[in-house]
Amino acid sequence: MTDSAGTPSKPATKPPGLRERMRAAVRAEVTEVALRLFAEQGFDRTTVDQIAAEAGLSRASLFRYFGTKEDIVLGDLEETGRRIAEALATRPDDERPWEALRRAFDVLVRAGHEAAPEQTLTYLRMLYETPSLRARHFEKRLTWQMLLVPEIARRVGADPDGPEDPRPGALVAAALACLDVAVTGWVACEGRIPVADLLDRAMDALTQ
Structure with missing residues (x-):
């Protein structure tokens, strides 16, 4: 594909789909919840179960978005x-x-x-x-x-x-x-x- 001047043009970047947007929104919400709990209780004293409960997720669901508790902070x-x-x-x-x-x-x-x-x-x-x-x-x-x-x-x-x-x-x-x-x-x-x-x-x- 070329532009009006005859030079190659870059293909349009495909916007993220609904699934990607939903996944990003959940990750952002979990991160916000986790950072608040970490600030209140400390990182080591905050459990994954607490984070999941506050975010309205099961422990298994949370680990589908983040591999470890550390990854919630460093993702x-x-x-x-x-x-x-x-x-x-x-x-x-x-x-x-x-x-x-x-x-x-x-x-x-x-x-x-x-x-x-x-x-x-x-x-x-x-x-x-x-x-x-x-x-x-x-x-x-x-x-x-x-x-x-x-x-x-x-x-x-x-x-x-x-x-x-x-x-x-x-x-x-x-x-x-x-x-x-x-x-x-x-x-x-x-x-x-x-x-x-x-x-x-x-x-x-x-x-x-």
Whole structure:
């Protein structure tokens, strides 16, 4: 298919069907219920049965939407990683890879730390205070590395699967480490310093 200028046009994105929309709505409702209970009682003291009952689901039904209790909290991490990867892919080709990574992280900064700072602070405090959540968070965050490396490899002219060139992996790993340090600092200062400023300082420190 081509447009009026004769150039190929992108196919229209198919909107999610009714089943997908209903599934997303249930997941969002369960997550909201769970986060409220976690804030009131603590993560470890809140049971899956309590969450299911509050959300009007059976335990078996809840596990059809979430694999583990940790996934109720961390279920959006993979989608966030995809959005960051999409943002990275749209950055100008002549932009330095390090700057492109920084700007791609704005997706995360705007979505939580700026749009809903108090809710994000509560969520992150719970994450840092719960070992099982931190471990699952680390596991899920590894997918971000895999999502971001191919685009950085393209920008530096490297083979994303070539172990002989560590540059793409090193750049992405360092950028994610800066993001972690900035977010940790933001929580420690109770959000008084914008996370964007902390992230700029962290990433700028590695370019001096």
